[in-house]
Amino acid sequence: MQRKATALDVAKRAGVSRSAVSLVLNGRGDGNVAKESQDRIRQAAAELNYTPNPIALSLRNQRTRVIGIVSDEVVTSPFDGNIIGGADDVARSRGFVTVVMDTELDASRDASAVETLLDRQVDGLMYVTVGLKPLDVPQGMLRVPSVLANCIDNAPEPRLHHVIPDEVSGGRESAQHLLGLGHRDIAFLAGAETSPAAPLRVRGYKDALAAAGVPVREDRIFMAGWDIDAGFHGAMRLLDGVSPAERPTAVMCANDRLAVGVVLAAARLGLSVPRELSIMGYDDEGRIADTMVPALTTMALPLREMGAAAMTRLLDQVENGRIENPAAGQNGGLETMVPCRLVVRESTGPVPA
Amino acid sequence: MQRKATALDVAKRAGVSRSAVSLVLNGRGDGNVAKESQDRIRQAAAELNYTPNPIALSLRNQRTRVIGIVSDEVVTSPFDGNIIGGADDVARSRGFVTVVMDTELDASRDASAVETLLDRQVDGLMYVTVGLKPLDVPQGMLRVPSVLANCIDNAPEPRLHHVIPDEVSGGRESAQHLLGLGHRDIAFLAGAETSPAAPLRVRGYKDALAAAGVPVREDRIFMAGWDIDAGFHGAMRLLDGVSPAERPTAVMCANDRLAVGVVLAAARLGLSVPRELSIMGYDDEGRIADTMVPALTTMALPLREMGAAAMTRLLDQVENGRIENPAAGQNGGLETMVPCRLVVRESTGPVPA
């Protein structure tokens, strides 16, 4: 395959000038170019398989139709990749291309990633994180339309719109599911305070209990961590050597990995799930929650929806030519909250008699 | 912040012409531009914070210093993201930018992703997959320097260089680890035939047994799948209701998730790991193998190294200007195999007396 056809090639073949080609192919032919020439141009373009060179377009128009996505570790970690998936769907469907740069949690790479992207003239920027967290927004993001997915502008006066999951109601609905099954003693392995998601989910959990008239016991809430071993040890503390009467009948976990640890502990202790103990996860992590034995009831994070919502918002801004950062408080709409979704599988059941 | 400085701005400030600026800043000043002008130019450039516009550069040079990475589902799945991490490290260190497009396993998006990237004039392409697999190479990849990571050109006459893990020796060394601990009856949950990795690991396993003079029992090898439930049910079949004498003393798994299932089954059955049963994983999946209880002994996939090797190879080609695809057999070097790495943790131990 030889060099790609240029507008000049098309013009020659159609016997017109480059300007005519440009006009016609951009829909501004009528009233400027003779109908007949228009046909010849379109035909020639088709024959030559012509598409304009995006680089020349970028240089000329000062717009690239590229959206830069900076992630803390979405690409390299096993989590939350679907935020990017959802974002990319929307971008592609609107004729944009996304380019992803992952800083692998090295905060010093944030600024340089943004600068690189800006240098390449991206039309907009999106920052995505694994797990809800506050973000020190790189300065450069304020120079083009930008949006935050799964993170929140960590500044006294937030400047960027963010799209996040509704963690409070996620925690609330998880607890409600368990309450609905008759459980009254529900422990909560709540992750770690280092993530803002943990306290929010705890708040939801407490709200639900309170609303149901069930007393909240602080000693039933553990901030242990996010991994399998934390779930295992937390569960052992809760269950090992404890008489059935004193033991919680259900354990809510702040993610599915904790729940795996709890299931494992239950197996070690000979406790049947969900007959003797109900266990809930959170996240609906692919190929964990659904393939666990028993399959985990969990609260699904709306990852694709979050990505899609964030990208939609961003592109609206880009296409409306709002080059300036949306001043805070402009219309109060600095936050989009996407609801989580309860997924009932087999690890939860009615409270034991 | 206003418009970025251009070469013209620098030229004006230094009192020279644009051409002089270009020469000096590209190191071709000596012998062409007076020493003194050179200093003024460099100074002016520094003051104005000048960097050349990459888009203009691309248009002019017909080279973008962008490498396109197409992935089947590396971004959106929890696996193998570190291949991209390793590749990106190398690219960045050599002044290239990578742009990743994930087709989310939709093969029909392959070609269009490649075309989009080509259209944007990437200097090279890399295709990355989750798990070793044959790849129907999109036509477009043959038009620029390209390389395959974790996949193999699925054509009668392979055309593209690929970088893959050495699965045979991975399987062999896994088995050798167990053999070394005294195990003689080692079962293997080998994934599924749909992946070429499975038979390769099986071959390594058989090689090791044969070399140690241990008879291979086909009924000890299960092709069950890749997920937790497959591991669980496979293990139950192997262990449940079987007398200690007839039971394997170790189970090798083709990935860490299977191993999680096996650990779970062992817990259900009251078998202590590794005292009564040794369990090995494969992959060294982050935050699974290392946080499992007990932590999994496993065979680590050299993901970062693979990404780095593939990118190094690709950039060498790009920079040597080898625009044509490297004809097969050119120097026999169409394959790079990277060794896996044994990681010993707590799920394996000496064979029970």
Place this chain on the structure above:
DNA sequence: TTGAAAGCGGTACCAG
């Protein structure tokens, strides 16, 4: 209705 020409930001060639 058409085509010539300028300009986006560079690089590289070539007279002077």
Place this chain on the structure above:
DNA sequence: CTGGTACCGCTTTCAA
């Protein structure tokens, strides 16, 4: 050693 100029591919203005 220097500055002018053409060109990369496209859009857009403007004169004919």
